[in-house]
Amino acid sequence: MKKRRANWPRLSLRAGALGYLALLIVVPVGSVFYRAFQHGATAAWDAITTTDGLHALVLTLVVAGIAVPLDTVFGVGVALILARHRFPGAWLLDALVDIPLALSPVVVGLALVLVYGHTGWFGNWLAARGITVIFSVPGIVMASAVVALPYVVREVLPVLQEIGTEQEQAARTLGAGRVAVFRRITLPSIQRGLAYGMTLTTARVLGEFGAVAIVSGAILGRTQTLTLFISSSIENLDPVGAYTGSVILALIALAVLGLLALTSPGERRSRWPSRSPGSPSASAPLSPSTA
Amino acid sequence: MTELALRTTPRRTPHRRRTPGERASALVTGGWGPTLAVTYLSLLVILPVAAVVTNAFSGGWHAFWLAVTQPQALAALKLTLVCSVLVAVVNSVAGLAIAWVLVRDDFAGQRLVSAIIDLPFALPTIVAGLTLLTLYGPNGPFRVNVAGTRIGIVLALAFVTLPFCVRTVQPVLAELDKETEEAAASLGASHAGVLRRIVLPSIAPAMLAGAGLAFARAIGEFGSVVLISSNLPFKTEVASSYIYNLSQSNDLPGASAVSVVLIALALVLLLGIGALRRQFNVTEAA
Amino acid sequence: MTLEVPERSLTALLGPSGGGKSTLLRVIAGLETPDTGTVEIDGEDLTGVPVRKRGIGFCFQHYAPFRHLTVRRNVAFGLEVRRLGKAEVRAKVDELLDLVKLTAFADRYPSQLSGGQRQRMALARALAIEPRVLLLDEPFGALDAQVRKQLRGWLRDLHSKINVTTVLVTHDQEEAMEVADRLAIINDGRLEQVGAPAHIYDHPANEFVLQFLGPATELDGAWVRPHDLVLHRGPEAPGGRRATVERVTHLGFEVRVDLRLPAGGDVWVQLHRGSAAELHLAPGDQVWVSPSGTATARVPVPPASPLAVG
Numbered sequence: 001m002k003k004r005r006a007n008w009p010r011l012s013l014r015a016g017a018l019g020y021l022a023l024l025i026v027v028p029v030g031s032v033f034y035r036a037f038q039h040g041a042t043a044a045w046d047a048i049t050t051t052d053g054l055h056a057l058v059l060t061l062v063v064a065g066i067a068v069p070l071d072t073v074f075g076v077g078v079a080l081i082l083a084r085h086r087f088p089g090a091w092l093l094d095a096l097v098d099i100p101l102a103l104s105p106v107v108v109g110l111a112l113v114l115v116y117g118h119t120g121w122f123g124n125w126l127a128a129r130g131i132t133v134i135f136s137v138p139g140i141v142m143a144s145a146v147v148a149l150p151y152v153v154r155e156v157l158p159v160l161q162e163i164g165t166e167q168e169q170a171a172r173t174l175g176a177g178r179v180a181v182f183r184r185i186t187l188p189s190i191q192r193g194l195a196y197g198m199t200l201t202t203a204r205v206l207g208e209f210g211a212v213a214i215v216s217g218a219i220l221g222r223t224q225t226l227t228l229f230i231s232s233s234i235e236n237l238d239p240v241g242a243y244t245g246s247v248i249l250a251l252i253a254l255a256v257l258g259l260l261a262l263t264s265p266g267e268r269r270s271r272w273p274s275r276s277p278g279s280p281s282a283s284a285p286l287s288p289s290t291a
Numbered sequence: 292m293t294e295l296a297l298r299t300t301p302r303r304t305p306h307r308r309r310t311p312g313e314r315a316s317a318l319v320t321g322g323w324g325p326t327l328a329v330t331y332l333s334l335l336v337i338l339p340v341a342a343v344v345t346n347a348f349s350g351g352w353h354a355f356w357l358a359v360t361q362p363q364a365l366a367a368l369k370l371t372l373v374c375s376v377l378v379a380v381v382n383s384v385a386g387l388a389i390a391w392v393l394v395r396d397d398f399a400g401q402r403l404v405s406a407i408i409d410l411p412f413a414l415p416t417i418v419a420g421l422t423l424l425t426l427y428g429p430n431g432p433f434r435v436n437v438a439g440t441r442i443g444i445v446l447a448l449a450f451v452t453l454p455f456c457v458r459t460v461q462p463v464l465a466e467l468d469k470e471t472e473e474a475a476a477s478l479g480a481s482h483a484g485v486l487r488r489i490v491l492p493s494i495a496p497a498m499l500a501g502a503g504l505a506f507a508r509a510i511g512e513f514g515s516v517v518l519i520s521s522n523l524p525f526k527t528e529v530a531s532s533y534i535y536n537l538s539q540s541n542d543l544p545g546a547s548a549v550s551v552v553l554i555a556l557a558l559v560l561l562l563g564i565g566a567l568r569r570q571f572n573v574t575e576a577a
Numbered sequence: 578m579t580l581e582v583p584e585r586s587l588t589a590l591l592g593p594s595g596g597g598k599s600t601l602l603r604v605i606a607g608l609e610t611p612d613t614g615t616v617e618i619d620g621e622d623l624t625g626v627p628v629r630k631r632g633i634g635f636c637f638q639h640y641a642p643f644r645h646l647t648v649r650r651n652v653a654f655g656l657e658v659r660r661l662g663k664a665e666v667r668a669k670v671d672e673l674l675d676l677v678k679l680t681a682f683a684d685r686y687p688s689q690l691s692g693g694q695r696q697r698m699a700l701a702r703a704l705a706i707e708p709r710v711l712l713l714d715e716p717f718g719a720l721d722a723q724v725r726k727q728l729r730g731w732l733r734d735l736h737s738k739i740n741v742t743t744v745l746v747t748h749d750q751e752e753a754m755e756v757a758d759r760l761a762i763i764n765d766g767r768l769e770q771v772g773a774p775a776h777i778y779d780h781p782a783n784e785f786v787l788q789f790l791g792p793a794t795e796l797d798g799a800w801v802r803p804h805d806l807v808l809h810r811g812p813e814a815p816g817g818r819r820a821t822v823e824r825v826t827h828l829g830f831e832v833r834v835d836l837r838l839p840a841g842g843d844v845w846v847q848l849h850r851g852s853a854a855e856l857h858l859a860p861g862d863q864v865w866v867s868p869s870g871t872a873t874a875r876v877p878v879p880p881a882s883p884l885a886v887g
Contacts, residue, residue, distance in 0.1 A: 009482075010396060017392040018404065020385050024450055025410055028422035031432075035425055078328050093328070099336050102557035104511025106531045107550040110538050111339030114346050114547070121342055146335045166641035169608055170699075172628045173635040174655035174706055184654070188645040207415030210513035210531065214538055227417045227514070234421070234518065243425075246418045253413040257406055260413070
């Protein structure tokens with residue numbers, strides 16, 4: 001095996017690249033951990049187990065518990081439709097799914113307020129039925145669902161296209177109905193891509209800030225997610241709370257990275273998701289945590 | 292006792308009752324599936340975006356134009372664009388360097404480095420902003436303070452957009468055929484020459500696409516910027532902060548107007564990247 | 578076209594690639610719907626019936642294995658879908674695995690099997706549901722020549738044991754002739770001829786069938802088989818034509834003699850080594866060529882045929 005000679009250009013490039021990474025990413029993230037536990041683990045624990053802190057944590061998990069399954073079901077459904085059927089307007093459906101990736105999260109929040117807020121398009125209709133969306137949990141769920149919409153589709157669609165229909169046809173010749181084919185053949189085949197997409201979706205939902213900030217009104221103790229809690233902790237000069245919350249989310253992020261590495265469907269995954277022909281827009285799975 | 296026969300005679304469609312399972316699945320994939328999907332999309336994406344656009348023009352073109360050309364709005368937009376372009380350029384270069392080191396170099400911990408690159412993908416942006424503020428803000432150990440400066444904004448944007456620039460270039464670099472470079476070298480090209488004539492042209496489309504994605508992401512970025520920039524109007528207020536502030540002070544049409552500008556920019560960018568991809572047939576996902 | 582397949586036979590749909598054979602098979606299966614026409618099995622019209630209710634077994638060229646299931650679960654699939662009891666399923670699967678000699682691989686995954694083993698698994702899987710008709714779409718197309726030959730014989734044996742009506746699609750005429758008891762020659766969406774392999778070989782209905790099923794050469798305005806021609810040193814045989822030897826090629830057990838006719842045009846003759854040795858042929862020799870008395874495969878050349886001598 002050829003041993004690469006260490007030489008100046010190579011070494012300096014390596015140093016430069018790694019240095020950039022260290023200063024930009026590694027050290028800053030490390031410092032958050034440091035700051036969170038600077039005053040001891042007890043202080044950190046106390047800071048997060050305040051009523052507000054716990055409420056934020058619970059709310060965040062509840063929102064994820066609703067938004068992620070919604071986006072997953074939608075994602076698998078759309079992927080199936082796009083992969084297995086040809087119809088006019090398929091390219092449009094494909095493009096529409098990607099729109100959330102092009103939107104700034106504050107724009108998403110604003111958009112939802114304009115439709116579901118009390119002066120919005122459906123404002124009167126909702127008020128008449130006593131439903132509050134904006135400044136309330138449903139709005140947060142919707143905002144989170146929107147920003148994470150494309151991920152499951154983007155991950156499952158190429159897998160469906162790649163495995164082709166032969167196994168499903170074989171299953172049909174053996175007597176399986178459509179439900180049985182889906183349950184026994186399709187679903188197991190897309191497992192990895194689905195897990196990857198769901199992981200991205202979850203990370204995105206947990207990390208959402210901008211859209212949720214607008215939509216929730218950030219009412220303390222009622223509509224604060226963990227990200228909002230961090231932000232308000234900083235404003236209220238409670239750095240430990242902010243850091244502790246950040247540590248929790250950072251740990252989740254690391255767990256997410258681990259899961260992503262485990263479930264990554266391909267060897268060298270290109271970040272150009274493959275698309276149905278003729279689709280106008282393109283995307284990579286833009287960060288799960290655009291705020 | 293089977294006899295199999297095929298005939299070309301007109302076919303009669305037989306009447307058969309469907310099982311409940313068949314009916315349900317036919318509903319999902321046949322008529323209702325697409326309808327449900329479109330409904331979900333409408334409620335979450337189509338209607339809201341339409342509402343923004345409508346709201347932006349609710350006072351007519353004149354009001355829209357006025358809102359967009361407000362001094363503070365213009366300042367925010369200008370700042371956003373300048374910072375985003377800068378970040379796209381810087382990270383294109385950095386991304387190339389990092390991708391190169393990952394693909395062409397060989398050292399212990401390469402896989403760890405690769406995982407680190409994805410961290411900005413997984414980390415909430417508010418946390419990202421906090422980490423940068425912690426290190427490079429007023430109480431940072433390096434005695435450097437970029438809080439409230441444009442450099443701080445660029446820093447935050449660089450953090451969140453770095454993965455795009457690396458991950459678009461990396462697979463292209465990995466698939467480059469070393470033999471073409473060796474052929475060029477055998478024909479007399481120097482290292483720099485090979486780089487310039489062979490490698491760069493091959494990865495240029497990917498770099499451009501990465502820069503485009505980074506830019507599209509940067510113009511809308513909010514969470515990571517909002518902490519470190521201090522949102523000083525006319526100085527460090529980016530477009531997304533401006534929109535946020537307007538929405539909090541209930542100037543929804545104004546917020547919508549600036550939003551429309553951002554939406555238009557992003558869509559144009561993504562269309563361009565799509566065309567670029569098709570033109571140069573960049574790698575598809577595995 | 579109208580095609581009737583007798584029960585319990587092994588019928589091969591033979592023809593060049595792209596001729597529509599696979600499409601036809603898939604129409605029978607219900608995987609594709611025809612624009613016009615009907616499919617009947619046992620007199621029952623199945624034209625609108627979905628594939629899962631037709632009682633057919635289908636094997637694909639690339640096996641379509643259920644990659645996430647073991648061999649055992651693959652074979653059991655059709656039975657599990659029909660919700661048979663566990664013990665019953667297990668018994669049937671064991672029986673089938675024994676039939677295809679894959680018992681030792683029961684708990685492996687398809688990716689751990691060779692191509693030939695995968696196809697045997699696919700066959701067992703299809704047979705598990707006791708189909709009325711077994712449809713095989715170029716089942717050996719993706720395999721090495723050696724494995725292909727082995728599996729041909731194996732399929733023949735299997736068919737004589739199981740005796741289910743089988744329709745096989747292939748473009749390999751050697752395979753079709755060896756395995757099938759009935760051939761249907763299909764070209765470009767047309768049914769050219771149907772019959773027993775030996776019969777079609779000796780009595781081709783037209784130029785295409787003759788040329789597709791075996792070697793062909795043109796003599797006296799008709800296509801004939803090169804091995805149906807005999808060579809003489811002198812003008813003894815009736816109907817003999819004078820020709821000059823161009824080239825003599827020894828191909829192991831057979832010898833190919835390329836001849837040129839005085840009026841132009843080429844003919845080639847296939848002899849076996851014994852006959853060739855007796856004649857002591859060399860390029861430039863004058864010989865007489867005529868059809869042998871037992872030759873039956875003979876198709877007149879259509880006027881202005883663009884086909885070159887085969």
